[in-house]
Amino acid sequence: MDEGRALFLQIAESVEDSIVGGTLAEQERAPSTNELAAFYRINPATAAKGVNMLVEKGILYKRRGIGMFVAAGARAQLLAERRAAFAERFIAPLLAEARKLDLDADDLTALLREHAAAASTTIEGTSP
């Protein structure tokens, strides 16, 4: 865990990451507050706050006596949210660093194309 950021947000993000990444499927049981607390070695109240945030957002829902489950449509909702935040989270710092290095938008576009092409050939090359 990153000491400097609100821990409950990091807990919520870790669950969201599993949903976005597909390791936690919709309608599947999500880790419980106590499991999260034990795994990340944090106060269970903090873990509960993170889980509650996801319930309020409609990402998780509670089944009485069984536990927390991933809601239908959760993945699509998270993808939309992350795409909306993408520019702020990734492009703004990218541009700030590029400015320091005297790289303009054209240089960046060229770099992006080059790397995207390299990444896709690697993936094609490794897939059976």
Add this chain to the structure above:
Amino acid sequence: MSPVIEVAHLTKRYRETVAVDDVSFVVEKDTIYGLLGRNGAGKTTIMSILTAQNFATSGEVRVFGESPYENAHVLSRMCFVRESQKYPDDATAAHALRIARLFYPNWDQDLADRLVEDFQLPLTRRIKKLSRGQLSAVGVIIGLASRAEITFFDEPYLGLDAVARQLFYDRLIADYSEHPRTIVLSSHLIDEVAALLGHVIVVDRGRVLLDESAEELRERATTVLGDTATVDRFLSGRDVIHRESLGRVTSATVLGALSPLERRELADAGLELAAVPLQQLVVRLTLHAADTETREVVR
């Protein structure tokens, strides 16, 4: 939330020295508290008075709404794991655990057995012959297995290596999750326990310096780093608790939450922002308090 401990204007004097100086705070039920501060700050004295092992000079202490002194009803619901617990000369660890089992109504023998195995505690050896780490393990096992409604751990890890400390934190979180209760943990190893804490009380030279929920604390201070002139412009009128420079770069820690707008403005001005880990915040606040006091005395 209902408080299980209420402390009002607590003062403890030993002849010339004031160990605890007009301290007031409450402890909420089923929360893990960190009682942090330097050696001699008054942590152990406060915990001793709360558990009726020491007398207050003045002020009031209520535990479960009652005075703890000679109050068996209150004392049997509390467990105090002291840093330097004394045992009779010929006692073994097995004796200590058996006495604890008789004393604490919520004692869990299965848990105690498992912990003895975890910490590889030799039960039949006399406590006098145990290593410092094994002695600490006796206290940790009693503190956890007693499942008292309020448990005080006063620097419970002396002599425990990193593996055993991790074991303690893991077992504490796991058992607390299953059986929520009030825990007051006094520790110097702030980085190690920071994420376990729900609430933090920092004491310094007998006074409470800070009393806040752990989540609020994380947003309480920010470190800004960048060009000295730009940093100094930002610092004017703010509560600065630390400042250092390297060449033309200055790093400063300020108290007070920053709004998203302020954050963006600072980032646009080329300053780097970083949150302040709990350990650093405690160190800086404590040094800052000492510094402020010195200046007042000189004046």
